[in-house]
Amino acid sequence: MNDSKNTPPPGSMAARADRHVLYQASVQDVEAEIDFIEETWASLRGEPATLLREDFCGTANTACEWVRRQPWHEAFGVDLDGAVLQWGRAHNLESLNPEQQARIRLIQGDVCEVRAELADIILAMNFSYFLFLTRDGLRRYFENVLAGLKDEGIFFLDAYGGYEAPMELEEPRDCGEFTYIWEQASFNPIDSLMTCLIHFEFPDGSRLDRAFSYHWRLWTLPEIQEILKESGFRQVDVYWEGTDEESNEGNGIYEPATMGDADPGWVCYVVAQP
Ligand SMILES: C[S@@+](CC[C@H](N)C(=O)[O-])C[C@H]1O[C@@H](n2cnc3c(N)ncnc32)[C@H](O)[C@@H]1O
Incomplete structure (x- = not known):
């Protein structure tokens, strides 16, 4: 489930973070x-x-x-x-x-x-x-x-x-030391399959992109x-x-x-x- 392809800059808060701790x-x-x-x-x-x-x-x-x-x-x-x-x-x-x-x-x-x-x-x-x-x-x-x-x-x-569940959207939430971002990246109404991503953002501007990704069905x-x-x-x-x-x-x-x-x-x- 680790999709993290965009490596954050060395020494940044994102580079030092542990995605499981953040999750x-x-x-x-x-x-x-x-x-x-x-x-x-x-x-x-x-x-x-x-x-x-x-x-x-x-x-x-x-x-x-x-x-x-x-x-x-x-x-x-x-x-x-x-x-x-x-x-x-x-x-x-x-x-x-x-x-x-x-x-x-x-x-x-x-x-x-x-x-x-x-x-x-x-x-x-x-x-x-x-x-x-x-x-x-x-x-x-x-x-x-x-x-x-x-x-x-x-x-x-x-x-x-809920009616926002099948929407394509990004939802940031302030968690104090970092921002948690839930992204509903794609949704296909024909089969209800969707891709959801979790990103984390830090006060120094660095970002753990796609720390977790889920390809699932919205049951x-x-x-x-x-x-x-x-x-x-x-x-x-x-x-x-x-x-x-x-x-x-x-x-x-x-x-x-x-x-x-x-x-x-x-x-x-x-x-x-x-
Ligand atoms: C969304 S995480 C759930 C983490 C945790 N249960 C929670 O409550 O946050 C999904 C986990 O399911 C595991 N997983 C996916 N398919 C599985 C399967 N068929 N059998 C066992 N584990 C599976 C993945 O490796 C991943 O760690």
């Missing part, structure tokens, strides 16, 4: 993600969850947060890319204490084929499953998730959409719910974000819903149960 700081909020997972699990199940599998784990940041939370939590992360897993080992797993490190394992492999110990929770976050471009491909992945879950397990995914919520059901999940719920009455912005609280607002851009969770 974790600007894209991920693993504390909020695990808060949602723990709260939702507690509302749906009587017994605490033990084993979490993070699919498309990248640097395994979320899996590390899971093992930090409780002494009985165990995790494994699955990703195709050996280099990104190695980065995760050297940075995120290294920051765990030895007892926590003993409860986490990283597997280099394909999430459509991985066979491992049955998990209580499987995660597919930051829309990574959008990388499957056909219904058959997405169903094959969801079927493997179902096969990897305990009977009482829960599959958590996120999704995004809609009805499609995702239908394919989960076709894959054998019996209960599929969309958790929609509530609105803060004062600011009229999202309040960070996601609850099961059957009606959402026609916002320009939204992110939600999908919770699928066997």
Whole structure:
């Protein structure tokens, strides 16, 4: 996923930056993600969850947060890319204490084929499953998730959409020490395939261009719910974000819903149960 062809000038802030550090700081909020997972699990199940599998784990940041939370939590992360897993080992797993490190394992492999110990929770976050471009491909992945879950397990995914989602646009966000830029570089309405890029810009004017690139399909919520059901999940719920009455912005609280607002851009969770 590293498409970084435009090498920044030596000594510049961009040249000294680590794209995984920037990604974790600007894209991920693993504390909020695990808060949602723990709260939702507690509302749906009587017994605490033990084993979490993070699919498309990248640097395994979320899996590390899971093992930090409780002494009985165990995790494994699955990703195709050996280099990104190695980065995760050297940075995120290294920051765990030895007892926590003993409860986490990283597997280099394909999430459509991985066979491992049955998990209580499987995660597919930051829309990574959008990388499957056909219904058959997405169903094959969801079927493997179902096969990897305990009977009482829960599959958590996120999704995004809204009327700005299929637009070609650039969206900068100030992250303090750098600017994160999300670019929807191309969208084809005939097959819903799009190319999205992440760039980072620094106060000295240097830029990490195309630090990450994604060629994926903009799946809609009805499609995702239908394919989960076709894959054998019996209960599929969309958790929609509530609105803060004062600011009229999202309040960070996601609850099961059957009606959402026609916002320009939204992110939600999908919770699928066997
Ligand atoms: C968008 S990143 C997700 C990072 C992280 N999960 C997050 O929440 O931000 C996508 C990751 O999926 C991995 N990946 C893509 N296809 C995969 C597959 N079929 N099996 C396992 N990993 C895959 C890539 O190597 C990349 O690290």
